[in-house]
Amino acid sequence: MSRSLNLAVIPGDGIGTEVVTEGLKVLDAVLAGTDVKVGTTTYDLGAKRWHATGETLPDSVLEELRGHDAILLGAVGDPNVPSGVLERGLLLKLRFELDHYVNLRPSRLFPGVETPLANPGEVDFVVVREGTEGPYVGNGGALRVGTPHEIANEVSVNTAFGVERVVRDAFARAQARPRKKLTYVHKHNVLVHAGHLWRRTVERVGQEYPDVTVDYLHVDAATIFFVTDPGRFDVIVTDNLFGDILTDLAAAITGGIGLAASGNVNPDRTAPSMFEPVHGSAPDIAGQGIADPTATVLSVSLLLDHVGLPEQAARIVDAVAADLGERGTAKRRTAEIGDALAARVTA
Amino acid sequence: MSRSLNLAVIPGDGIGTEVVTEGLKVLDAVLAGTDVKVGTTTYDLGAKRWHATGETLPDSVLEELRGHDAILLGAVGDPNVPSGVLERGLLLKLRFELDHYVNLRPSRLFPGVETPLANPGEVDFVVVREGTEGPYVGNGGALRVGTPHEIANEVSVNTAFGVERVVRDAFARAQARPRKKLTYVHKHNVLVHAGHLWRRTVERVGQEYPDVTVDYLHVDAATIFFVTDPGRFDVIVTDNLFGDILTDLAAAITGGIGLAASGNVNPDRTAPSMFEPVHGSAPDIAGQGIADPTATVLSVSLLLDHVGLPEQAARIVDAVAADLGERGTAKRRTAEIGDALAARVTA
Ligand SMILES: CC(C)[C@H](C(=O)O)[C@@H](O)C(=O)O
Ligand SMILES: CC(C)[C@H](C(=O)O)[C@@H](O)C(=O)O
Numbered sequence: 001m002s003r004s005l006n007l008a009v010i011p012g013d014g015i016g017t018e019v020v021t022e023g024l025k026v027l028d029a030v031l032a033g034t035d036v037k038v039g040t041t042t043y044d045l046g047a048k049r050w051h052a053t054g055e056t057l058p059d060s061v062l063e064e065l066r067g068h069d070a071i072l073l074g075a076v077g078d079p080n081v082p083s084g085v086l087e088r089g090l091l092l093k094l095r096f097e098l099d100h101y102v103n104l105r106p107s108r109l110f111p112g113v114e115t116p117l118a119n120p121g122e123v124d125f126v127v128v129r130e131g132t133e134g135p136y137v138g139n140g141g142a143l144r145v146g147t148p149h150e151i152a153n154e155v156s157v158n159t160a161f162g163v164e165r166v167v168r169d170a171f172a173r174a175q176a177r178p179r180k181k182l183t184y185v186h187k188h189n190v191l192v193h194a195g196h197l198w199r200r201t202v203e204r205v206g207q208e209y210p211d212v213t214v215d216y217l218h219v220d221a222a223t224i225f226f227v228t229d230p231g232r233f234d235v236i237v238t239d240n241l242f243g244d245i246l247t248d249l250a251a252a253i254t255g256g257i258g259l260a261a262s263g264n265v266n267p268d269r270t271a272p273s274m275f276e277p278v279h280g281s282a283p284d285i286a287g288q289g290i291a292d293p294t295a296t297v298l299s300v301s302l303l304l305d306h307v308g309l310p311e312q313a314a315r316i317v318d319a320v321a322a323d324l325g326e327r328g329t330a331k332r333r334t335a336e337i338g339d340a341l342a343a344r345v346t347a
Numbered sequence: 348m349s350r351s352l353n354l355a356v357i358p359g360d361g362i363g364t365e366v367v368t369e370g371l372k373v374l375d376a377v378l379a380g381t382d383v384k385v386g387t388t389t390y391d392l393g394a395k396r397w398h399a400t401g402e403t404l405p406d407s408v409l410e411e412l413r414g415h416d417a418i419l420l421g422a423v424g425d426p427n428v429p430s431g432v433l434e435r436g437l438l439l440k441l442r443f444e445l446d447h448y449v450n451l452r453p454s455r456l457f458p459g460v461e462t463p464l465a466n467p468g469e470v471d472f473v474v475v476r477e478g479t480e481g482p483y484v485g486n487g488g489a490l491r492v493g494t495p496h497e498i499a500n501e502v503s504v505n506t507a508f509g510v511e512r513v514v515r516d517a518f519a520r521a522q523a524r525p526r527k528k529l530t531y532v533h534k535h536n537v538l539v540h541a542g543h544l545w546r547r548t549v550e551r552v553g554q555e556y557p558d559v560t561v562d563y564l565h566v567d568a569a570t571i572f573f574v575t576d577p578g579r580f581d582v583i584v585t586d587n588l589f590g591d592i593l594t595d596l597a598a599a600i601t602g603g604i605g606l607a608a609s610g611n612v613n614p615d616r617t618a619p620s621m622f623e624p625v626h627g628s629a630p631d632i633a634g635q636g637i638a639d640p641t642a643t644v645l646s647v648s649l650l651l652d653h654v655g656l657p658e659q660a661a662r663i664v665d666a667v668a669a670d671l672g673e674r675g676t677a678k679r680r681t682a683e684i685g686d687a688l689a690a691r692v693t694a
Contacts, residue, residue, distance in 0.1 A: 083535050083536045083539075083542070083543075083546075084535065084536050084537070084539040084542075084543075087536040087537055088536075088537070088539065092537070115465075116464055116465060116466070116574045116575050117463055117464065117465060117574070118462075118463060118464060118465040119463070135482075135501075135503070135537070135538060136537055140503075140538065140539070140540040140541065141540055142540040142543075142544065144507075145544075146547070147507065148507050148508065148511075149506075149507060149508075150506065150507035150544055151504065151505070151506045151507070152505045152506075152540040152541045152543070152544040153502055153503060153504055153505070153540065153541070154482075154502070154503040154505075154538045154540060154541045155500055155501070155502050155503075156482070156487075156500060156501040156502075156503070157498065157500055158498070158499045158500070158501075159496075159497065159498045159499075160491075160494065160495050160496060160497035160498070161495065161496075164495075187588070187591075188430050188431065189430045189431050189434040189435075190431070190434055190435070190439070190482070190483055190588075190591075191482060191487065191501045192430075192431040192435065192487070193487040193488055193489040193499040193500065193501060194487065194499045194500070194501045195430070195431075196430075196431075196489075196499070197489065197492075197497055197499040199430075200493070219591075219592055220591050220592050220594075220595035220596075221595060223570065223592055223593075223595050223596040223599065224595050224596065224598070224599040224603075224604070226596075227463045227464070227574060227596070227599050227600060228463050228599055228603075241534070241537075244534075244537075244566075244567050245566055245567050245570055245592060246570075247567075248567035248568060248570050248571050249567075249570040249571065249573075249574070249596070251571070252570065252571040252574045252575055253574060256571075256575075257571070
């Protein structure tokens with residue numbers, strides 16, 4: 001008897017393909033000797049495909065992706081694709097179509113990792129970024145484009161349904177962690193309608209989690225604490241755009257986006273979740289075999305956790321922690337880091 | 348013969364009144380011996396007035412404010428005013444009514460000042476934050492509030508007129524600085540309509556400033572550089588909400604909001620500009636005489652520059668730089684810092 005893990009893999013462009021190779025290497029290694037067999041189907045999506053065919057995400061591919069247990073994505077894009085084409089047509093389309101309403105981004109400062117902060121303290125928090133609403137809905141438009149009378153609007157759409165489900169997920173995550181602390185971040189003194197919906201939702205759902213401590217920060221003030229006292233955070237829940245901004249800052253203070261993993265999670269499992277490093281395709285270093293695959297490997301750990309293999313997920317995090325602790329300043333190549341992590345998870 | 352500087356002063360609540368006293372002290376000192384006579388009218392606006400009368404900004408007061416050369420504001424608010432009341436009803440109302448389309452926020456790491464960054468390098472940039480458009484316009488609404496079917500929208504409104512005038516101001520400021528560098532920050536890969544209006548505007552106006560170097564950063568990436576390489580920034584121009592977020596982060600890396608000054612500037616001078624520290628009313632330390640008035644004093648410097656007294660403005664910055672350089676760790680009281688700065692500007 002064996003179980004099968006049916007993965008869709010989207011290596012993408014630039015360093016995306018390089019880091020995904022290492023992610024799969026570590027995945028194979030950590031599952032070796034278990035009863036889980038990994039099957040992968042690779043999908044050619046991203047800048048190369050768009051240049052060749054004009055397609056971003058054909059309906060037929062989207063349907064095929066739905067048939068998988070999870071998706072692993074490297075990174076997409078190159079400087080010759082106009083801004084927004086792949087973001088709206090592929091990345092965000094996947095998040096919206098597959099209802100990835102929990103965009104999960106853990107930030108942990110592993111021992112031995114360089115940070116720009118002088119006194120970071122212990123940093124170990126997770127941002128639960130809403131993934132299917134807010135200013136990301138694509139609900140904007142423009143009039144009289146290119147004239148002196150142009151007007152361009154962007155609408156942030158927020159629903160009780162959408163806010164409640166992500167807030168509920170964040171409370172559950174906070175309750176499962178030792179510190180049981182939830183910080184929600186918005187700007188309800190200015191964005192009063194959306195902000196008050198968030199506030200009322202947190203207050204109401206919070207009554208079901210009396211053991212979780214809740215506090216609130218305006219998004220601007222939150223950035224201050226990210227650099228002056230990041231240790232205060234445990235679980236953060238926030239809107240799609242605020243989460244985008246805060247998680248890049250979170251990555252920066254915990255060693256850079258080369259280490260930042262993310263999961264685009266559909267907690268209801270009505271469609272596969274997607275796991276990807278926070279970084280992009282980095283055309284400047286692509287093809288040289290020098291990209292750090294750690295963020296992808298950590299994304300594989302999130303993937304394993306999501307598909308019900310928490311022990312293997314934890315082994316990967318431990319391997320990364322150990323590897324980072326001994327990394328020093330020697331530059332290793334992409335494959336060397338992947339090999340080292342693969343060796344550690346099997347050890 | 349003498350000139351008169353006719354100031355409206357809104358001390359506000361909490362530490363607002365304390366820091367404004369010191370700001371005016373330094374103003375008087377720096378103008379002593381010049382032909383400029385300062386006249387002030389104090390306006391009682393903020394939380395106390397709202398509690399007493401329910402008023403935030405009566406029309407008659409707004410009309411009186413219009414008659415002044417400039418406005419100095421301390422800080423408003425207390426924990427018993429519902430979120431949004433004073434922000435929308437007073438602070439933002441002033442910015443919108445008086446057409447403060449340039450929200451000017453300089454960030455400089457003065458020698459001797461503590462920063463959370465391990466290796467900040469030289470930091471000296473200014474953020475030109477748009478002040479009258481974007482997600483701040485108050486163009487939102489909600490349906491079925493308090494039900495499971497609630498929907499809350501917030502509309503970011505951006506116009507060619509509004510974007511062009513602030514971009515033009517930012518280019519002019521960049522050109523006047525030694526490095527002549529302008530970074531514009533947006534999220535045009537997601538907020539495609541507003542973002543592309545910003546992009547086209549920067550490209551077009553930039554042709555009139557061939558000696559200014561321009562680069563672009565997505566707002567999420569910008570936060571990374573704020574902590575890894577803040578020295579790369581010279582002038583930053585951005586949207587109202589992105590500017591709000593980035594300037595708090597900028598304050599954090601250059602010594603905290605106790606030092607961060609701001610000007611809500613109407614460059615066309617169709618109405619008075621308003622100068623205020625970035626910090627709030629800080630109810631936790633109010634009334635103790637321990638608030639740092641430096642941000643307010645630096646805001647007075649911006650005020651002087653705006654009303655055509657650049658020499659006096661520079662004297663204040665020099666005094667602050669000298670004072671910070673010698674401050675050490677001894678805690679001084681609000682009035683002591685004000686006295687020290689007043690003494691330095693007259694020396
Ligand atoms: C590429 C872009 C659409 C994306 C986002 O804004 O969500 C990225 O910045 C991220 O954080 O995953
Ligand atoms: C108080 C609030 C309305 C204001 C803003 O969001 O602009 C503040 O954060 C600021 O930066 O001046």
